[in-house]
Amino acid sequence: MMYKVYYQENKYEVPVREKTKTIFLDAESEREARQLLKDRQINIEYVQLVKGPYLEYEKQQEYFKLTETR
Template sequence: MIFKVLYQQSRDEVPVRENTETLFLEADDIRNVRKKLTDKPYNVEFIQPLTGKFLDYEKKSAEFKLEKI
């Protein structure tokens, strides 16, 4: 399954919408996504599973790139 992760670059900063970054990961479940990101300094705001039309929409975006973590 593919997940969309919204995050801030640093855990020390207060989340600001304009600074939110996005990455896409393939994992079995949300717990597995969090485990993959534990060694990163990210402040994870939200993890969204993508399926069906939501996934198709994101794939059309120029920013869609599956990360290898």
């Protein structure tokens, strides 16, 4: 399954919408997606399952890039 992860680059700062970034991961569950990112120094705000028409829409965007974590 594909997950879109919203995060802040600095895990010690309060989240600010204008600084929120996203990455896309292939994982079996939200829990696995979080586990795959646990070694990174980021502040995860939200992990969202992306599927169906929404996934197809995201794939067409210029910012879409699948992040390798394994």
